[in-house]
Amino acid sequence: MSGRTAVLVEGLRKTYGTHEAVVDLDLSVAAGQTYGFLGPNGAGKSTTIGMLCTLIRPSAGRAEVAGHDIARDPDAVRRGIGLVFQESTLDGELTAEENLRFQADLFGMPRPLARRAIAELLDLVELTPRKDSPVRTYSGGMRRRLEIARGLLHTPRVLFLDEPTTGLDPQTRVAIWEHLHRLRAEQEITVFLTTHHLEEAEHCDRMAIMDRGQLVVEGTPAGLKGVVGADLVVLRTGDDEEAARSVRERFGIEAEAGADGVRLRTPDGAGFVPRLCAELTVPVHAVTVTPPTLDDVFLHYTGRTIREADGPQQPAFGPRR
Numbered sequence: 668m669s670g671r672t673a674v675l676v677e678g679l680r681k682t683y684g685t686h687e688a689v690v691d692l693d694l695s696v697a698a699g700q701t702y703g704f705l706g707p708n709g710a711g712k713s714t715t716i717g718m719l720c721t722l723i724r725p726s727a728g729r730a731e732v733a734g735h736d737i738a739r740d741p742d743a744v745r746r747g748i749g750l751v752f753q754e755s756t757l758d759g760e761l762t763a764e765e766n767l768r769f770q771a772d773l774f775g776m777p778r779p780l781a782r783r784a785i786a787e788l789l790d791l792v793e794l795t796p797r798k799d800s801p802v803r804t805y806s807g808g809m810r811r812r813l814e815i816a817r818g819l820l821h822t823p824r825v826l827f828l829d830e831p832t833t834g835l836d837p838q839t840r841v842a843i844w845e846h847l848h849r850l851r852a853e854q855e856i857t858v859f860l861t862t863h864h865l866e867e868a869e870h871c872d873r874m875a876i877m878d879r880g881q882l883v884v885e886g887t888p889a890g891l892k893g894v895v896g897a898d899l900v901v902l903r904t905g906d907d908e909e910a911a912r913s914v915r916e917r918f919g920i921e922a923e924a925g926a927d928g929v930r931l932r933t934p935d936g937a938g939f940v941p942r943l944c945a946e947l948t949v950p951v952h953a954v955t956v957t958p959p960t961l962d963d964v965f966l967h968y969t970g971r972t973i974r975e976a977d978g979p980q981q982p983a984f985g986p987r988r
């Protein structure tokens with residue numbers, strides 16, 4: 668593995684009985700990248716992280732993380748990684764500082780080094796003013812920030828985050844991402860995260876879409892959206908049926924009149940709208956142009972949206988377990 672590769676995965680597989688949770692996964696993550704695994708519930712994201720962090724034994728295949736083989740040298744892998752789980756594993760009765768000191772002791776960090784690292788990390792996640800309060804008095808966002816700080820305490824080369832903002836409100840999600848971006852700017856670290864939030868995947872340098880244990884497609888968020896390639900244009904007109912017919916006949920573009928107006932897809936929506944308005948003989952009241960989203964990408968490759976794949980019982984942004 669080259670020095671610039673933080674995670675290398677070859678033919679990784681996990682089978683539970685007859686159920687294939689992860690199927691022949693191949694992956695390479697360059698050092699210093701923020702890499703996202705996007706997929707619905709049950710796609711195999713947590714199982715993959717579990718294998719990469721040496722917590723779950725693969726059924727087949729191999730992987731190297733932070734320069735070490737997960738099967739041959741699990742202790743070295745563990746020293747090289749930080750891990751933030753979906754569920755909180757903080758001790759609510761201890762303060763932030765005590766939680767971090769406990770972790771530093773687990774890693775056998777010398778006391779003066781630990782003191783310095785703890786102070787710096789509490790600053791990084793802006794918890795210094797509350798460092799002496801018991802964690803049970805913290806909000807969900809503060810706990811998650813503390814968990815991220817704890818994952819970083821032993822200066823890992825790769826930080827794994829399993830659903831870092833699940834269960835947090837939208838404002839707190841934004842704040843967590845501000846912290847992760849600052850972290851990236853201040854430390855040479857690879858961040859590997861799982862998510863089923865589309866907007867979270869947008870923060871990644873590269874990402875993989877996973878579904879039913881398989882890697883569906885991999886690339887940059889912009890590159891993946893480029894594959895879908897078409898903006899969604901929605902028109903409100905004086906006569907939507909007539910407008911849709913006109914779009915089909917004059918431009919040869921598939922257009923449909925529905926409850927929210929006339930919908931069509933075209934590669935350069937903003938460039939197309941002036942031509943469209945000039946050609947249409949019916950009055951145009953409103954036009955919206957929406958670039959492709961990662962959900963369009965998921966739909967393009969799997970035939971369903973992430974929300975459909977998550978199932979109707981799942982709240983869009985709430986805790987799932």
Ligand SMILES: Nc1ncnc2c1ncn2[C@@H]1O[C@H](COP(=O)(O)OP(=O)(O)OP(=O)(O)O)[C@@H](O)[C@H]1O
Pocket residue numbers: 683686687688706707708709710711712713714715863
């Ligand atoms: N210990 C286990 N025993 C049996 N099946 C399991 C086990 N762990 C996971 N699975 C199954 O493997 C599949 C992948 O699960 P995994 O938790 O990796 O998915 P995920 O993409 O992380 O989903 P979520 O976001 O809900 O955690 C699921 O169908 C799950 O039910």
